[in-house]
Amino acid sequence: MTIPTAEQTPHVVTICGSTRFRDQIAAANCELTLAGNIVLAPGVFAHAGDAMTEADKQRLDALHLTKIDLACWVLIVNPGGYIGESTRREIDHAHHTGKPVHYLHEAAA
Numbered sequence: 001m002t003i004p005t006a007e008q009t010p011h012v013v014t015i016c017g018s019t020r021f022r023d024q025i026a027a028a029n030c031e032l033t034l035a036g037n038i039v040l041a042p043g044v045f046a047h048a049g050d051a052m053t054e055a056d057k058q059r060l061d062a063l064h065l066t067k068i069d070l071a072c073w074v075l076i077v078n079p080g081g082y083i084g085e086s087t088r089r090e091i092d093h094a095h096h097t098g099k100p101v102h103y104l105h106e107a108a109a
Contacts (some may be wrong), residue, residue, distance in 0.1 A: 014040045014067045016090040020047035026029075028104065032075065035066050040067040060082030061086060065093050073100040081105050 013032050015025055022045045032039045042062055044050045052060070068074055074094045076087065083091070094101050 010036050010038045011072040012038045012040065012070055014064075014071035014074050014094075015042070016064070016068070016074055016076055016087050016094075017098075018047060018082060018084045018087060019045040019050075021077050021079055022048040024079050024104070028075060028077050036067050040071060061089075064090060068094050068099060070096060071099055073102060077102045078100060078103055 012065075015032070017025055017029055019025075025041055029041050035109050042050055042060075042064065044056070046052050046057065050101055068090060071094075074090070076083065076091060078087070091101055
């Protein structure tokens with residue numbers, strides 16, 4: 001993966017991807033942060049065992065779209081090329097709002 005660098009002014013980057021990829025999202029967050037970016041990422045990982053209600057999920061899905069709105073660009077964490085329904089919706093939102101989208105695995109683009 002080639003990550004754009006923040007140069008002088010930090011970029012705000014939103015990480016999207018299935019919450020089953022908690023470790024990969026954390027690794028991408030670390031790499032982006034060390035590159036000088038401000039990173040917005042999922043904070044609750046239902047697929048990894050964090051408890052939440054359906055109301056929580058709906059609220060968090062809307063919150064994540066707002067994180068995309070705040071971003072300069074979006075990174076899709078998609079090991080093996082996997083992109084689920086929620087991530088597809090986030091990609092569509094990013095494209096609709098003119099945000100550049102980068103993929104951890106380019107083959108899924």
